[in-house]
Amino acid sequence: MSKVKSKRIGFRIDMTPMVDVAFLLLTFFMLTTKFRPPEPVQIDLPSSHAEQKVPESDILTVSVSGDNRYFMGVSSQLSRTRIFERVVQPRLEAAGMSGIAVADSLQGFKLAEVFPVRKNELPHFVTAARFANQRLRPVVKADANADFEAVNHVLKLFKESNILTFNLVTVLEKEVR
Amino acid sequence: MGMVDSPNGRDSGRKAKRRRKRPGFHIDMTPMVDVAFLLLTFFMLTTTFSRANTMEINIPPENSEVKIAETNVMTFRIARDGYAFWSIGEGTPRKMRLYDEREAMTLSSEVRQVLVQQTKANSKLVIVVKISDQAKYKYLVDLIDEFNMMNIDRFSLDDFTDADAMAIGILASGVTEVPDLN
Numbered sequence: 156m157s158k159v160k161s162k163r164i165g166f167r168i169d170m171t172p173m174v175d176v177a178f179l180l181l182t183f184f185m186l187t188t189k190f191r192p193p194e195p196v197q198i199d200l201p202s203s204h205a206e207q208k209v210p211e212s213d214i215l216t217v218s219v220s221g222d223n224r225y226f227m228g229v230s231s232q233l234s235r236t237r238i239f240e241r242v243v244q245p246r247l248e249a250a251g252m253s254g255i256a257v258a259d260s261l262q263g264f265k266l267a268e269v270f271p272v273r274k275n276e277l278p279h280f281v282t283a284a285r286f287a288n289q290r291l292r293p294v295v296k297a298d299a300n301a302d303f304e305a306v307n308h309v310l311k312l313f314k315e316s317n318i319l320t321f322n323l324v325t326v327l328e329k330e331v332r
Numbered sequence: 333m334g335m336v337d338s339p340n341g342r343d344s345g346r347k348a349k350r351r352r353k354r355p356g357f358h359i360d361m362t363p364m365v366d367v368a369f370l371l372l373t374f375f376m377l378t379t380t381f382s383r384a385n386t387m388e389i390n391i392p393p394e395n396s397e398v399k400i401a402e403t404n405v406m407t408f409r410i411a412r413d414g415y416a417f418w419s420i421g422e423g424t425p426r427k428m429r430l431y432d433e434r435e436a437m438t439l440s441s442e443v444r445q446v447l448v449q450q451t452k453a454n455s456k457l458v459i460v461v462k463i464s465d466q467a468k469y470k471y472l473v474d475l476i477d478e479f480n481m482m483n484i485d486r487f488s489l490d491d492f493t494d495a496d497a498m499a500i501g502i503l504a505s506g507v508t509e510v511p512d513l514n
Contacts, residue, residue: 205387
């Protein structure tokens with residue numbers, strides 16, 4: 156790079172500060188980025204002008220897909236473990252699964268960010284989640300084209316479980332894809 | 333670009349600068365910096381700081397009952413095909429389109445007009461929303477959104493019963509065939 160031989164007067168820019176900043180930013184983005192887990196279903200959210208954000212932690216998400224299937228997600232692994240112990244484990248044991256197999260499926264369940272739930276099982280899971288963590292903030296994430304009946308089922312369920320404050324996930328009207 | 337001069341005892345031959353007395357060596361950092369920038373760009377473009385937006389809903393407990401004069405109640409029924417029917421008290425429901433166009437994102441101007449007029453005319457108005465089971469969830473969100481924007485906080489959701497279907501069904505059969513919006 157340094158051509159001393161040439162007559163032309165070259166110039167050098169000290170790029171060290173720029174590279175420093177670049178690395179700083181790179182480290183920041185690499186450490187703060189949390190990749191979104193792959194979702195089992197694509198949900199087209201309805202749009203609204205609400206600008207409130209979802210709570211950061213302790214959320215219980217009940218998703219309703221466009222074809223009216225239900226999915227549930229609990230943000231903390233501890234709560235998931237408790238839900239497993241309360242709802243899934245007795246069922247697996249009743250089905251005659253060995254202890255090792257149960258422990259194995261617990262591992263899988265702990266890692267599952269979102270899992271499908273049948274409509275008639277939903278009440279059990281919601282109550283179990285409430286028992287697992289009292290401070291869970293319920294959030295309904297439903298597809299815009301889901302039937303009202305399917306969503307209403309969740310709303311009624313919340314009402315029955317005495318969950319009177321919850322959030323509906325929407326996208327901001329301005330930036331609809 | 334991105335060179336590091338490192339004072340070192342060893343002479344790295346031709347690459348050493350002549351004007352310096354001390355023999356050092358250079359590491360060409362260009363590829364590393366290139367990769368760093370590439371990653372930086374990637375992370376900057378893929379990161380979204382925004383969390384999803386939500387609207388908060390508060391529902392009354394199951395066994396709470398409030399008595400309201402009939403004239404202060406506006407019933408807003410939404411049928412499965414995207415038509416809305418509104419009535420005051422026990423009056424006959426009037427029909428209107430919920431959306432101007434098929435894929436519209438906001439409610440039709442007619443609905444908005446009715447809401448503005450009625451809430452202005454009666455400050456004690458309570459809107460009871462009844463949505464048909466076959467209707468879309470989108471209708472609910474759009475309606476609540478509209479209420480929020482108009483600062484209407486006196487509304488409630490109620491079950492859409494057979495009686496409601498009858499009330500609007502009689503009307504729907506009386507007029508010409510309704511085009512299905514969905």
